[in-house]
Every structure is written in structure tokens, then in C-alpha cells.
Amino acid sequence: MAVAPSIEPTQLPTRWSPQEVEAALYQRWLDAGYFTADPASGRPPFCIVIPPPNVTSSLHMGHALEHTLIDALTRRRRMLGDEVLWLPGMDHAGIATQNVVERELAKEGKSRHDLGRERFVERVWQWKAQSGGKILNQMRRLGDGVDWSRERFTMDAGLSRAVQTMFKRLFDDELIYRAERIINWCPRCQTALSDIEVEHSEDAGELISIRYGGGAASVVVATTRAETMLGDTAVAVHPDDERYQHLVGTEIEVPLTGRRVPVVADEHVDPDFGTGAVKVTPAHDPNDFEIGRRHDLPTLTVMDERGAITAHGPFEGLARFEARPAVVAALREDGRIVAEERPYLHSVGHCSRCDTVVEPRLSLQWFVKVEPLAKAAGDAVRDGRTQIHPPELAKRYLDWVDNMHDWCISRQLWWGHRIPVWYGPNSEVVCVGPDEQPPTGDGWQQDPDVLDTWFSSALWPFSALGWPVRTADVQRFYPTHVLVTGYDILFFWVVRMMMFGLYAMNGTAPFHDVILHGLIRDANGKKMSKSQGNVIDPLEWLDHYGADALRYTLARGANPGVDMALAEEWAQGSRNFCNKLWNASRFALINGAALRGAPDRDGLTDADTWIVDRADAVVSDVDELFESFQFGKVCEALYHFVWDEFCDWYLELAKVQLAEGGQRAERTRAVLGHVLDIVLRLLHPVTPFVTETLWTALTARESIVVADWPSATGRVADTGAAQRIIDVRKLVTEIRRFRADQGLKPAQRVAARLLGADTAGLGEHDTAVRVLARLDAPPESFSASTSLEVSLGGGIVIVELDMQGVVDLAAERTRLAKDLAIAEKVLAACDAKLNNPVFAHKAPADVVAKTQARREAAVAEIARVTARLEARPNQ
RNA sequence: GGGCGCAUAGCUCAGUGGUAGAGCGCUCGCCUUACAAGCGAGAGGUCGCAGGUUCGACCCCUGCUGCGCCCACCA
Numbered sequence: 001m002a003v004a005p006s007i008e009p010t011q012l013p014t015r016w017s018p019q020e021v022e023a024a025l026y027q028r029w030l031d032a033g034y035f036t037a038d039p040a041s042g043r044p045p046f047c048i049v050i051p052p053p054n055v056t057s058s059l060h061m062g063h064a065l066e067h068t069l070i071d072a073l074t075r076r077r078r079m080l081g082d083e084v085l086w087l088p089g090m091d092h093a094g095i096a097t098q099n100v101v102e103r104e105l106a107k108e109g110k111s112r113h114d115l116g117r118e119r120f121v122e123r124v125w126q127w128k129a130q131s132g133g134k135i136l137n138q139m140r141r142l143g144d145g146v147d148w149s150r151e152r153f154t155m156d157a158g159l160s161r162a163v164q165t166m167f168k169r170l171f172d173d174e175l176i177y178r179a180e181r182i183i184n185w186c187p188r189c190q191t192a193l194s195d196i197e198v199e200h201s202e203d204a205g206e207l208i209s210i211r212y213g214g215g216a217a218s219v220v221v222a223t224t225r226a227e228t229m230l231g232d233t234a235v236a237v238h239p240d241d242e243r244y245q246h247l248v249g250t251e252i253e254v255p256l257t258g259r260r261v262p263v264v265a266d267e268h269v270d271p272d273f274g275t276g277a278v279k280v281t282p283a284h285d286p287n288d289f290e291i292g293r294r295h296d297l298p299t300l301t302v303m304d305e306r307g308a309i310t311a312h313g314p315f316e317g318l319a320r321f322e323a324r325p326a327v328v329a330a331l332r333e334d335g336r337i338v339a340e341e342r343p344y345l346h347s348v349g350h351c352s353r354c355d356t357v358v359e360p361r362l363s364l365q366w367f368v369k370v371e372p373l374a375k376a377a378g379d380a381v382r383d384g385r386t387q388i389h390p391p392e393l394a395k396r397y398l399d400w401v402d403n404m405h406d407w408c409i410s411r412q413l414w415w416g417h418r419i420p421v422w423y424g425p426n427s428e429v430v431c432v433g434p435d436e437q438p439p440t441g442d443g444w445q446q447d448p449d450v451l452d453t454w455f456s457s458a459l460w461p462f463s464a465l466g467w468p469v470r471t472a473d474v475q476r477f478y479p480t481h482v483l484v485t486g487y488d489i490l491f492f493w494v495v496r497m498m499m500f501g502l503y504a505m506n507g508t509a510p511f512h513d514v515i516l517h518g519l520i521r522d523a524n525g526k527k528m529s530k531s532q533g534n535v536i537d538p539l540e541w542l543d544h545y546g547a548d549a550l551r552y553t554l555a556r557g558a559n560p561g562v563d564m565a566l567a568e569e570w571a572q573g574s575r576n577f578c579n580k581l582w583n584a585s586r587f588a589l590i591n592g593a594a595l596r597g598a599p600d601r602d603g604l605t606d607a608d609t610w611i612v613d614r615a616d617a618v619v620s621d622v623d624e625l626f627e628s629f630q631f632g633k634v635c636e637a638l639y640h641f642v643w644d645e646f647c648d649w650y651l652e653l654a655k656v657q658l659a660e661g662g663q664r665a666e667r668t669r670a671v672l673g674h675v676l677d678i679v680l681r682l683l684h685p686v687t688p689f690v691t692e693t694l695w696t697a698l699t700a701r702e703s704i705v706v707a708d709w710p711s712a713t714g715r716v717a718d719t720g721a722a723q724r725i726i727d728v729r730k731l732v733t734e735i736r737r738f739r740a741d742q743g744l745k746p747a748q749r750v751a752a753r754l755l756g757a758d759t760a761g762l763g764e765h766d767t768a769v770r771v772l773a774r775l776d777a778p779p780e781s782f783s784a785s786t787s788l789e790v791s792l793g794g795g796i797v798i799v800e801l802d803m804q805g806v807v808d809l810a811a812e813r814t815r816l817a818k819d820l821a822i823a824e825k826v827l828a829a830c831d832a833k834l835n836n837p838v839f840a841h842k843a844p845a846d847v848v849a850k851t852q853a854r855r856e857a858a859v860a861e862i863a864r865v866t867a868r869l870e871a872r873p874n875q
Numbered sequence: 876g877g878g879c880g881c882a883u884a885g886c887u888c889a890g891u892g893g894u895a896g897a898g899c900g901c902u903c904g905c906c907u908u909a910c911a912a913g914c915g916a917g918a919g920g921u922c923g924c925a926g927g928u929u930c931g932a933c934c935c936c937u938g939c940u941g942c943g944c945c946c947a948c949c950a
Binding site for chain 2: 012014015016182200207221222223224225236268269270273274277278279280285286287288289290346347360392393395396399400403487488490491523524525556557559561562563564565566567569570572573575576577578579580582583584585586587588589590591632633636639640647648651655733736737739740741743744745746747774825826829830832833836837838839840841842843844847850851854
């Protein structure tokens with residue numbers, strides 16, 4: 001059982017010091033077991049699985065954002081009474097992690113081959129232990145309310161079993177196949193890559209036009225990859241291209257290799273591009289591969305897995321980028337062959353992990369046949385079973401699933417789930433399920449490759465819950481409710497979870513809502529990157545400003561799908577807000593506020609009624625905003641209420657009420673406690689630490705983590721009280737403005753008489769207005785030296801002031817002139833509308849009425865200001 | 876090549892068919908007994924450009940310009 005620390009209000013420091021208490025509070029929550037889910041409880045379930053961070057790195061700001069949003073959602077649901085499970089874990093991140101560890105090895109002058117597969121994998125596990133620990137610590141610092149008893153890793157035994165089960169099932173359903181295809185090959189990582197692991201960029205290259213054949217039977221083809229001509233086995237032209245009709249079906253000689261290759265007619269060729277003729281290299285280009293299949297062309301592999309040339313004497317052994325100029329140089333030796341060389345900007349694929357130029361390569365790989373799976377994934381979004389926020393991104397999702405290529409899932413790596421397929425001595429292929437023994441005997445060998453890391457990630461929403469075992473967790477918490485992740489992995493991850501979830505879980509999509517947050521950028525809107533040196537480490541802000549300030553900053557900027565620029569000032573502002581909350585609470589506690597339930601309406605002042613009603617409204621606003629995942633607006637609404645309304649006005653009015661003592665003060669304390677209680681609970685999902693500290697002090701209860709989420713009192717708002725408070729605020733502001741214009745110091749008291757306050761309904765607010773505006777009661781011999789008229793909702797109040805001859809006429813004239821100009825502008829605008837005959841017909845009645853009212857107010861204002869100005873000679 | 880998004884105050888961003896908003900920054904004045912990480916009062920915007928619809932457009936439509944992102948097998 002957690003015990004709230006007892007704090008003596010008067011001992012509270014004037015600043016919130018997060019560093020001193022956060023760790024202890026977090027430990028207290030863990031000890032109390034608040035974050036441990038119980039599948040057997042009767043509560044409605046609410047589950048979010050963490051997007052498992054890669055074990056390779058520590059958490060960056062994007063993670064901090066993601067975790068803040070997830071934590072806010074889960075904390076709120078917990079307070080609403082749900083059985084909440086936020087399941088933590090990490091991803092083995094196959095190629096990324098292997099690369100990191102290989103780089104470590106390189107520092108020791110070793111390669112993975114020096115260690116051998118087994119020892120290398122051991123080494124990666126060591127890395128995982130070290131790096132993973134850092135991540136877990138960061139999550140604690142952030143205050144993540146995760147269920148640590150359920151922590152998973154994509155390579156742990158259970159998840160490996162899930163992977164094997166899934167593979168086997170897809171294999172048996174013929175949704176996984178092995179084929180020789182042109183795939184994206186990274187010559188540095190020496191593995192196949194899926195389409196989305198390739199990043200395209202516009203690179204400068206050369207387009208070289210080469211004459212094939214000779215004399216009348218020659219044709220010019222163009223290429224940016226001259227070295228591939230060593231593997232050419234045809235030239236292709238469009239079937240309808242009359243220029244080349246006579247050549248189709250003939251053979252033509254390829255320069256350098258001297259190979260005689262057929263000229264084929266193929267629809268793929270664009271007759272308008274270049275010369276309309278294409279060299280065909282089936283082994284090294286995906287299009288050419290297809291052409292080759294259609295025309296039964298041989299595939300001639302001329303490059304090895306490192307990208308070095310394997311054939312043709314003089315070029316053998318050259319790396320591809322050395323071979324390219326070498327081939328061109330050799331072609332130039334015969335002056336008739338190279339028809340043209342020109343610079344050329346074109347799109348080139350790079351390995352997303354190491355930036356090496358990807359080489360299309362013919363090889364035998366495993367693929368997932370995505371069509372039926374992608375169809376289901378599209379349908380789930382189309383029919384609304386899963387909703388994507390923001391909806392604009394749903395279109396992008398659909399475009400993608402509708403045009404998806406088969407997914408290459410085998411990787412020539414060592415770190416990952418080994419493909420559960422065994423090959424026999426007589427070309428047998430056996431897929432081995434998790435409960436089956438692999439075949440033994442001479443010549444049987446397991447496939448050496450591992451699976452794409454996204455294969456296991458795609459299973460995460462159910463494998464992490466225990467699938468394929470029918471665990472209580474799977475039954476209770478699948479489908480999960482919300483997925484919170486960045487839009488940058490919509491295709492990598494979200495689509496694949498949808499495909500696999502729908503397939504493995506009998507058509508049940510893995511989540512109801514997908515929230516795609518934006519990317520974190522630096523203050524100038526630039527992407528954070530290590531090479532730019534503009535990365536902000538969340539730990540730095542945690543140390544300087546505390547977890548709540550960091551979380552609040554991130555949540556406040558979190559508009560769905562929109563990137564966020566982060567600057568240090570934001571964190572400072574959030575820290576200041578936490579401190580404001582701290583001091584407001586401190587004030588309330590010092591003055592004896594305590595939680596006594598919702599205050600009885602009887603005997604409340606206008607100020608009390610107003611703030612209680614406002615708190616009610618904020619509760620429903622925040623609920624609505626949370627339900628629609630508008631975190632930024634949740635924060636904004638609470639910020640405005642706490643700072644601009646509760647602190648700036650209610651607390652100041654409360655001071656007056658407390659000074660009255662007795663029953664009035666007692667009720668004020670109740671209202672303070674009530675409103676503060678609501679505010680703290682509403683803020684808790686975003687700023688858990690400061691709210692916990694203050695709430696336990698206010699209520700003497702166990703923990704706000706398990707407090708009830710606020711609900712509105714359900715009573716009808718008192719608009720009269722609200723209007724009177726608005727009037728008080730306006731009156732006070734106008735008087736302060738006047739004082740400022742007149743150059744009065746804040747401390748300087750001025751005697752004043754308020755005329756018309758009673759009829760304006762502000763009779764009982766006389767003291768408050770005087771305190772807030774620093775006005776003294778008029779002495780018996782009061783004589784006003786100047787006056788100020790303020791037009792309020794309840795009527796006009798005239799403030800007569802004894803300025804003792806210090807009236808600054810010039811300042812007043814300036815202000816009046818400004819007021820006059822504004823009023824005249826408003827009048828003109830209103831007249832323009834009202835004089836338009838169509839306006840009265842077409843505009844809604846309330847708009848017309850409002851416009852008329854505005855006009856009248858402007859006219860009255862002009863009259864008053866003009867009178868003022870006339871009464872103040874320019875002397 | 877296809878698709879999408881964004882252009883609003885100095886900066887980062889909200890916003891609604893009917894008088895332009897916030898935070899930070901800036902100016903002036905204040906240590907006013909919760910808070911100087913604070914208080915009070917201000918300045919600052921022809922809501923990218925050009926048309927159109929409408930009584931009325933920052934908001935809806937069209938085009939343009941600029942920026943960004945995603946997808947793509949342009950040799």
C-alpha cells in the first residue's frame with residue numbers, strides 16, 4: 001500500500017522541484033502495483049502495446065512524445081475505471097542492430113566472420129542487455145505507467161515461437177513462397193532489402209548512349225549503368241515502333257562482349273524516351289528481368305554480392321563504380337560506339353541503413369504474397385473497423401495497401417529469427433512448425449537466412465500478449481484499443497500489423513484507433529539528426545525541467561499528423577506552468593483548502609459559482625478533446641483555465657473572500673479545494689508527478705493514479721454570475737488600463753467613487769473591484785478630478801477618481817483618440833452591412849441583431865468619447 | 876511521373892462563413908503578503924498571390940507561386 005507523504009503547507013517551497021521527488025514517486029507507483037493489469041478483473045479492458053523501440057539506441061524526443069501520449073491515454077482510462085494494460089517491450093531491429101554491433105567489432109579490427117555466427121549472435125545479445133537497460137531507465141524517468149511484469153522482446157522465446165507459428169501458417173496457406181527474383185541488394189550489408197528499406201534520392205550520374213550492332217543493323221541504346229552491358233542478353237523496342245520493325249527478330253552484337261543478342265518487341269519500352277531502344281540486362285534490372293521472362297531470355301549475372309564484376313577478363317574483380325568508367329573508356333576506343341555522354345540527374349536507391357547504393361540483384365529469396373493480406377488490411381480501414389487519425393493519412397495508407405508488391409522477407413543476416421525451413425538432399429523443402437522436429441540426416445540443412453525484422457514486429461499486438469497460446473491476456477486485451485506511433489512508420493509497421501493481425505486473429509484488426517503523431521524537429525523546423533548536431537536529448541530536459549515539463553511540452557504541441565518544432569523556451573514555459581500550478585496549490589493549502597466534495601451552491605458568491613461552473617465546462621471540454629486525441633488542445637484548455645481564470649482571477653477574488661473570514665472564508669476554502677481537485681485530476685495524465693504530489697497533499701488520499709476521473713457536476717451553469725464576473729474583470733481591467741495610461745505606479749492608491757455599480761449588478765463586488773484596481777474609498781471631502789466610463793454587460797459604471805491634479809491630459813487624449821478611432825471603424829463596418837438591403841434578408845436573425853447591437857454600442861461609445869475629449873481641452 | 880499536405884503576429888502554431896487567437900519574444904511599469912520560473916498594462920497581422928461563389932470569405936471553389944512530405948521498375 002502506498003503512503004502519501006504528508007506535507008505541511010507552510011513548509012512548501014515556492015518552487016516545484018521535480019528532481020527531488022520523481023524517482024521516489026515512480027517507485028511508489030510500482031510498489032503499489034498500479035500499472036499491473038489483471039485480466040481477471042471485471043473492468044472493461046483498455047490496452048495499448050508500446051511501439052517497441054529498437055534495442056540499438058536510447059530513446060529520442062520522438063519516443064518521449066510517443067510515450068507521453070500513450071501514458072496520458074492510459075492514465076486517463078485507468079482513472080475512468082478501465083483495466084489498463086500498457087505493455088512494454090523492445091525490438092531486436094535485425095539489420096540495424098547487426099550493423100551497430102558490426103561497427104563495434106570493426107573498432108576491434110574484426111568482422112562478424114571472424115567470430116562466426118554463434119559467437120556473433122552472442123555478442124549481439126550482450127549489446128542488447130546493455131543498450132536495452134538504458135531504454136528501460138529512460139522510460140522510468142518519463143513516468144511511463146507500463147506493466148513491467150509483461151515486458152517482452154521480439155526475440156524472446158515466446159515471440160520466436162509466434163514468428164515460427166506465423167511463418168508455418170502462411171507457408172501452409174501458400175502465402176509464403178520462395179522464388180528467384182530481382183531484389184534490392186545492399187552490397188555493403190550483403191543482404192536483400194524490402195522495397196521500403198530502400199530510400200531514393202536524386203543523384204547526379206551520366207547517361208551514355210551506346211551503339212549496338214553495326215551498319216544498317218545498328219541501334220543506339222542509353223544507360224546510366226554502363227557496366228551492366230556486360231550482362232546484356234537482348235535489345236528491346238516497342239512493338240509499334242516503326243523505326244525498328246526491320247530489326248525485331250534479328251540478332252545484334254553487343255560491344256565489348258561480342259555477344260549476339262536478339263532484338264525483341266516489348267510493351268514496356270517507351271518509344272518516346274531516348275532512341276526508343278533499350279538494352280536488356282535480366283540479371284541486374286527488375287524491368288529487364290520481366291522482359292527477359294516474357295521473351296525467354298537468358299539471365300547473365302556479371303556482379304557478385306559485393307558489387308564486383310565477375311566476368312569479362314579486363315573488368316573482372318573491379319568494383320561496380322570502377323567498372324563503370326572502365327567500360328566507358330573501353331567503348332570509346334572505337335570512336336563509333338559511344339554516341340553521346342551527358343550528365344544526368346536520376347533517382348537512385350540507397351540502403352536505408354547504411355546509405356550504400358542498392359544494386360538490383362537476381363537471387364533466391366522468400367516472399368510473402370501480400371495481395372489477399374493487403375486487401376483485408378485495406379478493407380478494415382475502408383469500413384471503419386480501424387480508424388486512422390488524422391484521416392488524411394488514411395488515404396495514403398489505402399493507396400499503399402492497394403499497390404503493394406510482394407514482401408521480400410528473407411535477409412542474409414545473422415541477427416534475427418532464423419527461417420524455419422529445411423532443405424533436403426534431394427531438393428526437399430520442409431517448413432517446420434514450433435512443435436515439430438526438424439528433419440535429420442545427411443544433407444538436411446536449415447535455411448541460413450533470417451526474417452525481416454518487421455515480420456516479428458507485425459505480430460506484436462498479439463504475440464506480445466502471448467499468442468499463439470490462448471492466454472488470458474490475448475482473450476482479454478486483443479484487439480488493442482489504440483496504437484500511437486509516428487506517421488513515418490505507417491508503411492513499415494502499421495500496414496503489416498494490420499495484415500498479420502487480421503490474418504492470424506480471424507479477421508479482427510489489431511486496434512480500433514491508430515494515432516499517427518508528427519515528427520519532432522528543432523526550433524527551425526529542421527529534422528533532428530546527429531550529423532546536424534541539433535538533436536535534443538530528452539534526458540537533458542528531464543534533468544533541467546523535470547518529466548512533467550517535458551511531457552507537457554510534447555503533449556501541448558501534439559497535433560495529429562503534424563510535425564512539431566521544439567525549442568528550449570517551450571520547456572521553460574512548461575516548467576513555469578508546473579510551477580504556477582504548484583504555487584496556486586500552495587496558496588490554497590496555506591489558506592486551509594481541503595477536499596470536501598463538490599460545494600453546495602447555497603451561499604456561494606458569484607466568483608465561487610463562476611469558477612465552479614467553469615471547472616464543469618472544462619471537464620467536458622477535456623473529455624471531448626481526449627476522446628478525439630487532440631492532446632495539444634487538452635493542454636491548451638487546461639493551461640488557459642488554470643492560469644488565466646483560476647489563478648489570475650479566482651485566486652485574487654478568493655483573497656478578498658478569505659479576508660472576510662467566517663462562513664464566507666470557509667466556503668471559499670471548499671471551492672478552492674474542489675476546483676483544484678478537478679484541475680489536478682484533469683492534468684494528471686499529462687503531468688503525473690506534480691499532480692500526484694499536490695493532490696495527495698490536498699486530499700490526504702493514497703494516490704491520484706487511482707483516483708476517479710472527474711465528471712461534471714451536471715448542474716446548470718449560472719450565466720448571471722458568469723456575466724457579473726466578466727463585468728468585474730472588464731471593469732478592473734479598464735481601471736488598470738487607465739491607471740497605466742496615467743502613469744500611476746501600481747502601489748499608488750487613488751480615491752474613487754463607483755457610480756452605477758449597483759444598477760450594473762456589481763454591488764456586492766465593490767470591495768473586490770477596489771482591491772484589484774487599487775482604489776481607496778472616497779473620503780468625505782471627495783472631489784473627483786477626472787472620471788472614467790466603462791460599458792459593461794449589466795450597465796454603465798462611471799468611475800470617478802481623485803487624481804489630485806496629476807491627470808495626464810495628453811495620455812488621456814491619446815487613449816481617447818484611439819478608442820474613438822476603433823469605435824468609428826466598428827460603426828462603419830456595421831453600417832456597411834446594415835445598409836446592404838440583401839443582408840437583412842439573407843443573414844440569420846441573430847447575426848442581424850448582433851450587428852445592430854454592435855452599431856448602437858459603437859454610436860454610444862463615440863458619443864461618450866467625444867464628450868470626454870471636448871471636456872479635456874488640449875492644454 | 877503520381878499523390879498528399881502546408882502557406883495566419885518577429886518565431887512556433889491554433890482557428891471559425893458573420894468584429895483575427897495562443898505560447899514564446901518585444902515595449903512600459905512593478906519584489907502588490909501563492910508564484911520575479913512572477914504581476915499589471917501595451918505594441919504588433921491587407922490571414923501567400925489572382926480570380927470566383929456569397930448579402931458577407933482568413934474560412935468554400937478554381938488557377939498560380941513558394942515550401943514540405945509520401946509513393947514510383949523514367950532505361
